[in-house]
Amino acid sequence: MSVPTLLNTVRSHGMRVSTARRSVLEALDAAGEPLTAEELAGGADLASTYRNLETLESIGLVRHVHLGHGPGRYELSGRHDGWTTCQLCGRSTPLPSPALQAIRRAAREAAGFEPDFTHFALTGRCAECRAT
Numbered sequence: 001m002s003v004p005t006l007l008n009t010v011r012s013h014g015m016r017v018s019t020a021r022r023s024v025l026e027a028l029d030a031a032g033e034p035l036t037a038e039e040l041a042g043g044a045d046l047a048s049t050y051r052n053l054e055t056l057e058s059i060g061l062v063r064h065v066h067l068g069h070g071p072g073r074y075e076l077s078g079r080h081d082g083w084t085t086c087q088l089c090g091r092s093t094p095l096p097s098p099a100l101q102a103i104r105r106a107a108r109e110a111a112g113f114e115p116d117f118t119h120f121a122l123t124g125r126c127a128e129c130r131a132t
């Protein structure tokens, strides 16, 4: 979704497109990875940034994900299907959908379990840390 489409979705929910909401959506659109509320707030009020994130999450535009031990991070919904986070170096990398589908299928067949990778990252060791 482009930023104008995101802003139209905010309006279609009867919500105001404030400067703060617009800047949160623009920052998330420009970011290559999920950002913390502090990163999104910049110098602005952190509490109101959290409120705006909750509002945008409540209408499905934004979601939060936990990558390792740090604070929750925010990204535009639908941008990534799942993440991996290295327990050694802390680097997070999105996992391509086919890989996630294969893992889901394996868990379903083995245990009738349907994993959801959108809220918590898969943790383990990245290729570089495994090589050293």
Ligand SMILES: [Zn+2]
Pocket (backbone or CB within 6 Å): 086, 087, 088, 089, 090, 091, 125, 126, 127, 128, 129
């Ligand atoms: Zn690593």
